[in-house]
Amino acid sequence: MIPASFDYVRAESLSEAFQALGADEDAKVLAGGQSLLPLLRLRLAYPATLVDIGRLPELRGVRDEGDHLFIGATTTHDEVLKSPLVQTYCPLVAQATATVADPAVRHRGTFGGSLAHADPAGDLPAVALALDMDLVAGSAEGTRTIPAAEFFLDYLETALAPGELLLGARVPKLGPGWGFHYTKFHRVAQAWAIVGVAAAVRHQDGVIAEGRVALTNMGAVPVRARAAEAGLPGVALDDRTALRAATASADDATDPPSDLHARPDYRRHLARVLTERAIRSAAA
Secondary structure, eight states: OOOOOOEEEEOSSHHHHHHHHHHOTTOEEESSOTTHHHHHHTTSOOOSEEEEOTTOGGGOSEEEOSSEEEEETTOBHHHHHHOHHHHHHOHHHHHHHTTSSOHHHHHHOBHHHHHHHTOTTSSHHHHHHHTTOEEEEEETTEEEEEEHHHHEEETTEESOOTTOEEEEEEEEOOOTTEEEEEEEEOSSTTSOOSEEEEEEEEEETTEEEEEEEEEESSSSSOEEOHHHHHHOTTOBTTOHHHHHHHHTTTTTTOOOOOOSSOOHHHHHHHHHHHHHHHHHHHHO
16 A cells, blocks of 8 residues: 655654654654555555654664663664674664564564654564663654653553654663563564563572563463562472463563464463563573
8 A cells, every 4th residue: 555645754863853743743763664664555654744763873783871771773683683792782672683573674664663652562672671671762852761660651552752762772681690581472583473472580609589571472471470470480490380380470460462473361371371481591
């Protein structure tokens, strides 16, 4: 299909981008376009203006800022995946990014675009929750920081206000003793996750000290599996019975969708099974 007509603004600076976004509350941001362009073609989105931020160098790249990394919003998935900083300090981000679509999409799609699109079936929103990322938003009024737990409000809806732009994310370095794993179940390679699990585990002397679990496609927004997290401390890594008991509540407080690919009860089953696997792999 052919998109509805719109105005196009190629921002040459952040201030120009803020000005264009502030002038039209129906404006949409264009970076890699891998999520937005299909919506335009299907006429599921009708922006009056597209603001292209793809050529703003200050929004691209990975920086080491001490106790965290800063990943710019327009950094492509491929750049994130190949970043030595990400591989060293935030391997969970690299693992999840490697499962995003296919190489062609990863060369165009952007880190910030995946977060701002807020698709609960996307891989990176759950990772943002599991790592307690802080998302940095900017506008003509200044910048502000939004915790990942407060960023995703509803299906395809975020805490970004009209006129605001996602500038990037602060990703904490969790340090020694932590292990990470991202896994998802999908029908075919490169498809959206039916269910995905992002897990981070800190262990000492063969015993789990702390665990974080976030779920993909188990509700209108990514979900932290708080009940499962609460049962992990004190579980021995070689005690599969105790680990299975702790992860049996992974689907608590979730509201999985029903669609052509899976019913809610099947997704709940997958969440429990995949959480146990992800925890074991992260601890290993």
